[in-house]
Amino acid sequence: MARSELGAYLSDRRAQLGPDEVNLASTGPRRVPGLRREEVALLAGVSVDYYIRLEQGRERTPSAQVVDALAVALRLGEDGRQHLFRLAGLSPRDRVAAVPDRVDPSLLSLMSAWPNNPAIVYNRAFDVLASNAIADALFHDWTHSRNLMHVVFTDAAARTFYRDWHDVARNSVAGFRLGYGKAPDDPRIQQVLGELLNESPEFAELWSSHDARGKALERKRFEHRDVGPLTLTMQTFDVRSSPGQELVVYHADAGSPSSEALTLLGTLAATQRSQRGG
Incomplete structure (x- = not known):
């Protein structure tokens, strides 16, 4: 029987953990990186045979208690835990129709009121559905x-x-x-996935790792061709009026060189729009 997505995810997560990370003594050299199957079984409180059957795809319907124990054993964060539950068929997958391409006009108005805060709205396929002027410039x-x-x-x-x-x-x-796990039959997600697997070996390699987690507060460093280096804090919000859409807002620390660069970028963007008559 072919390995299931659940089995592949478990196997990959196991390979990412060393015994020291889960307070287990390391017993000699390991042929492959990560925890052994029997170690994961021990940590999750299941039999080794049962865990092997999960990884090999011979068992595809673990109970919620087992999935929860595996999430703890493999040190999954909340995103990874939810993804594991979905792969086990224990969490309803979202309907494709629940991710509209139309962005709420009130959100568009709010985004346009942020001249120095790049803001975008995207869907689970990572299509940018809306962006404000400074985001376009960025x-x-x-x-x-x-x-x-x-x-x-x-x-x-x-x-x-x-x-x-x-x-x-x-x-x-x-x-x-993570978005794929929520709506694996979404035709647009499938299209983007197929394109990336064909066009980017780097994407294909990362995709094979089965890592699944959402965006959180983080800092990103850019090198913009017009204004130079930028270090921006990025915050991500679920758009509650349109499930499946996410709003990302960037900002720079007040008084920082990045803040000055964002201001300059906004000025350049406004000048270009004026020259285009927009």
Whole structure:
């Protein structure tokens, strides 16, 4: 029987943990990195045979208690725990229709009132559904793509634009997989996934790790072709009026060089719009 997504996820998470991270004594050299299957079984309180059957796809319907124990044993965060429950068929997957492409007009109005705070709204496929003027300027008017996954993995300039590209790439794939787990039959998610697997070996390698987690408060470092280096704090919010949409807002520390660069970027963007008659 082919390995299930559940089995692949368990196997990958197991490989990411060393015995010292779960307070187990290391007993000699290991042929492969990470915990042994019997160690995960011990930590989760299940039999070794049962755990092996889970990884191999011969058992696909663990109880909620077992899934919870595995999440604790594998040190999964809340996003990873929810993803594990979904893979085990214990959490309802969202309906595709629940992710509209239309952004609430009141949210658009709010975003437009932030001249120095880049803000975007995107869906689970990472399509940017809306952006304010300063975000357009930050992302070079989306000349490559309005899909953030394509921006990261298929734009040749991305490795310069994102100064910590490898971290951005890893986090982007983890967020994309979380959305995929919620709505794996969404045709747009399937389309973007297929394109990236075909076009980007780096994406394919990261996708195979089965990491799944959402965005949190973090700092991103950019190298913008017009205003130079920027370090921005990024906050992500669920759009409650449109489940499946997320709002991301960036800001710079007051009085910092990045704040000055954002102000300059806004001025340049306004000048360009004026010259275009927009």
